[in-house]
Amino acid sequence: MINRRNIIIATILIVLVLVGSYFTAMFIYQNGKxxxxxxxxxxxxxxxxxxxxxxxxxxxxxxxxYLISATKDGYYEYRKTIEVNQINTNLAITLTQKPDSTINVxxxxxxxxxxxxxxxxxxxxxxxxxILYTINYTVFGSKVNxxxxxxxIDSQNATGRRQALKQLSNLVNNPLDYKINFLNFTNEVK
Amino acid sequence: xNTKKKVIILVSxxxxxxxxxxxxxxxxxxxxVKDVIINSTYPNTNIKLKLNNGxxxxxxxxxxxxxxxxxxxxxxxxxxxxxxxxxSFSLSITKDTSKIDLDPFDNSNxxxxxxxxxxxxxxxxxxxxxxxNNYVISDKKVYHQGEWFSCSLVVYQINPFSGSGFSDPxxxxxxxxxxxKDTVNxxxxxxxxxxxxLTKTGNPSIPNYILxxxxxxx
Numbered sequence: 001m002i003n004r005r006n007i008i009i010a011t012i013l014i015v016l017v018l019v020g021s022y023f024t025a026m027f028i029y030q031n032g033k034x035x036x037x038x039x040x041x042x043x044x045x046x047x048x049x050x051x052x053x054x055x056x057x058x059x060x061x062x063x064x065x066y067l068i069s070a071t072k073d074g075y076y077e078y079r080k081t082i083e084v085n086q087i088n089t090n091l092a093i094t095l096t097q098k099p100d101s102t103i104n105v106x107x108x109x110x111x112x113x114x115x116x117x118x119x120x121x122x123x124x125x126x127x128x129x130x131i132l133y134t135i136n137y138t139v140f141g142s143k144v145n146x147x148x149x150x151x152x153i154d155s156q157n158a159t160g161r162r163q164a165l166k167q168l169s170n171l172v173n174n175p176l177d178y179k180i181n182f183l184n185f186t187n188e189v190k
Numbered sequence: 191x192n193t194k195k196k197v198i199i200l201v202s203x204x205x206x207x208x209x210x211x212x213x214x215x216x217x218x219x220x221x222x223v224k225d226v227i228i229n230s231t232y233p234n235t236n237i238k239l240k241l242n243n244g245x246x247x248x249x250x251x252x253x254x255x256x257x258x259x260x261x262x263x264x265x266x267x268x269x270x271x272x273x274x275x276x277x278s279f280s281l282s283i284t285k286d287t288s289k290i291d292l293d294p295f296d297n298s299n300x301x302x303x304x305x306x307x308x309x310x311x312x313x314x315x316x317x318x319x320x321x322x323n324n325y326v327i328s329d330k331k332v333y334h335q336g337e338w339f340s341c342s343l344v345v346y347q348i349n350p351f352s353g354s355g356f357s358d359p360x361x362x363x364x365x366x367x368x369x370x371k372d373t374v375n376x377x378x379x380x381x382x383x384x385x386x387x388l389t390k391t392g393n394p395s396i397p398n399y400i401l402x403x404x405x406x407x408x
Contacts, residue, residue, distance in 0.1 A: 009197055016204045023211040035286050058286060089288070158363045161386060162406070169407035176390045176401055188345045189320050189365055189384040 033060040034084050038068070040093040045072045047093065074098055074145035102140045103147070112147060120149050122171050132160030135168060138181075150179035161185065222262045222285050229255045230292040232335060236270045237292070239281065251292070273300040296335050304336035312339055315369060315378040333400055339369040340404055343384055366404045368396050
């Protein structure tokens, strides 16, 4: 009976010591430091603070001046010197993509084409032809950034262009999320 | 002192120490009152904040920024200025929150008033951009706090065979444009279009709610 009681007491003691140690460590670690909340516009961004790798989220650091750097393949490097003071701050890292170029679909490997097909199932329904218009697509991007599609709408008259845009909304969820290029069309108010 | 007494004293001490540490952390997380800097894009914003426990308080953000003491928690907020949209929204104050940026929208009455006041200036800007007479401006709308404007330009041509113009749908395209008022010189400038469709990928500087409103595929 005594042994059993001792085991229970010992277990409680260990749990209390562990919990107490955790909160004490947190208290000591955070004491006198400022919180900087770091977020990135892109996942899997490599972020460094004065050369040391860090993750997104709350970082506890002493007040002072720091250099934040962020890199990701296919994007320009982000560098910013921040002044951390007693006031907690947020830093939103926005990476700028390097420009992509249009490529021929036949240049894609089968794996790359399969991925494109998976990302844009609409391409299985293209070209979509109507008596007044044709909707098709071109591919742009790079191996690093991945490939995207741009819709092309080919029509000789305004009615065809209007109908093609309506049809496009039946083919994809939101046409505004895509690049759209009109062929055989002159912008009259440019 | 026997072993049993020693254990009881030790356990009691540990419970007290742990309770104090728990208490500090609970205070930091749940009961802490924070000095939060609230910035607003609208000058002299009046806002009502209702904590989830039902406590409701009004605050005035002087000019565009004020420091306000707020208890950590989740709030329902809405603006009480007559000119602003009073749709409620959620605000979460945590122990790490030091700053909140508010971006109120004018209500429809206020936006209509702004459009009426700016109409001549906007029309002059559009006419200076496009000298041709063969277009009709329609669907004028201003957004946010009146600094964004969109409209459609219905551009028609005279069919050389039938002689028809605006009456024949084959003869006109509808273009969309977005203007923004410069905060420094108060002049309207073109930021999007003219285009048959203003996509989000092609116009990252224009808020999505404006582009969605101009979506011709709807």
